[in-house]
Amino acid sequence: MSVQPARRLDGEPDNRPHxxxxxxxAGPGGPTGPGGEPARGPRHPKxxxxxxxxxxxxxxxxxxxxxxxxxxxxxxxxxxxxxxxVFHFALNRSSVEGDLAAGILLVTLLFAGMxxxxxxxVADEEQGGFDALLLAPVDRSAMLIAKAAAxxxxxxxxxxxxxxxxxxxxxxxxxGNALPDLIGVLALVDVGLAVIGTFVAALAVKTRAxxxxxxxxxxxxxxxxxxxxxxxxxxxxxxxxxxxxxVRWLLLIGLYDLVFGLIAYAVFDFLLED
Numbered sequence: 001m002s003v004q005p006a007r008r009l010d011g012e013p014d015n016r017p018h019x020x021x022x023x024x025x026a027g028p029g030g031p032t033g034p035g036g037e038p039a040r041g042p043r044h045p046k047x048x049x050x051x052x053x054x055x056x057x058x059x060x061x062x063x064x065x066x067x068x069x070x071x072x073x074x075x076x077x078x079x080x081x082x083x084x085x086v087f088h089f090a091l092n093r094s095s096v097e098g099d100l101a102a103g104i105l106l107v108t109l110l111f112a113g114m115x116x117x118x119x120x121x122v123a124d125e126e127q128g129g130f131d132a133l134l135l136a137p138v139d140r141s142a143m144l145i146a147k148a149a150a151x152x153x154x155x156x157x158x159x160x161x162x163x164x165x166x167x168x169x170x171x172x173x174x175x176g177n178a179l180p181d182l183i184g185v186l187a188l189v190d191v192g193l194a195v196i197g198t199f200v201a202a203l204a205v206k207t208r209a210x211x212x213x214x215x216x217x218x219x220x221x222x223x224x225x226x227x228x229x230x231x232x233x234x235x236x237x238x239x240x241x242x243x244x245x246x247v248r249w250l251l252l253i254g255l256y257d258l259v260f261g262l263i264a265y266a267v268f269d270f271l272l273e274d
Contacts, residue, residue, distance in 0.1 A: 051139050051141070051142055051145075054139065054142040054146075055142045055145045055146050055149070056146075058142055058143060058146035058147075059146040059149050059150055061146075062146060062147065062150035063150060063153070065123065066150070066154070071119055072115065072116040072119050072154055073116070073154050073157050073158065075115050075116075076112040076113065076115050076116050076154065076158045077112075077157075077158055077161045077162065079111070079112045079115055080108050080109065080112040080158060080161070080162040080165070081161070081162065081165050083108045083111070083112075084104075084108065084162070084165055084166055084169045084170060085169065087104055087108075087169075087170060088169045088170055094172070095170065095171060095172030096170050096171065096172065097171065097172045097237055097238050097239050098234050098235075098237060098238040099230065099234045101170065101171055101172075101233075101234075101237040101238075102229075102230040102231075102233035102234045102236075102237050103230050104166075104170060105163070105166050105233065105237070106189070106226055106229050106230050106233065107226065108162070108166075109155070109158070109159065109162065109186075109189070109193075110193065110219070110222055110226060112158060112162070113151075113154075113155055113158070113193045113197060114197070114214070114215050114218065114219075116151060116154050116155075116158075116197075117151065117193075117197035117198070117200065117201050117214055117218060118201065118204075118210065118211050118214050118215075120147050120150075120151060120197070120198060120201040120205075121147070121201050121202060121205040122205065122210075124143075124205075140268065140269050141265055141268055141269065143268070144198060144199075144202070144264060144265060144268040147198045147201075148191075148194045148195050148198045148264075149194075151193070151194035151197055151198060152190050152191060152194040155190040155193060155194065156190060159186055159190075163175070163182070163186075171237060172239055178236035178237060181236050181246075182233065182236050182237075184250070185229055185232045185233055185236075185246070185250065185253075186229075188225075188229070188250060188253040188254055188257060189225055189229045189253065191257050192222070192225045192253060192256060192257040192260070193222065193225065195257060195260050195261045195264055196218060196221050196222060196225075196260050196264075197214075197218055198264065199260065199263070199264035199268075200214055200217045200218040200221070201214055202268065202271045203217065203271065204217065221260070224252070224253075224256050225253055225256060225257075228249040228250070228252045228253045228256070229249070229253060231246065231249045232246030232249040232250055232253075233246075
């Protein structure tokens, strides 16, 4: 028994493939739509990039900008070297040690660091970096972490230049035995200076006198770090044996860094919106 083809209302045979009218049918390349185009599935929104990836991208951008412009690190290094030369002639002494040496080293590094802090957000303010971050589907705290990490790297590079120059121009004793402990103290100082400096720079960049407002706010906040670091460094920079323990001062600096890091992380979102 033969099967008769289906016919349309006008009596002509219906040559369309079987199935419901308008239903996509499978072709050689897969399912196709009414116009012969491949049928597309539902679109899924892209997952926003994770925080570590955004931080690494922003940090890479900061370092590339600094390598191309050389605006921060060379100025910080030249300032510290000039300050050590001035102290070398102004003190009229062949060498310094102990509390005096620790004070000169740390105050010089703090003031040199302020030069870099004042430049942290200037390019973002002038070239629309804040607006781009606000429009991007990313965690805004990534900018805080990336800026603080970049500032820490700047300070490490500064100290690679400044600490040997300090030992050569001013220090009476050798840095060899004190260097491992000194590196630990300076590492905590760098983290605190970077976190507080980034937080203050984000506050001051919106003001007209940002180059003045930044140091006026940051330097009082850095006094506990300067006190703790100088007390921890003084025995290391003395000519005698390294007596006394600076662990409690290191714990004080570490706790201070942690507290300000949490405060900066909590309020940075609101600083960008304002």
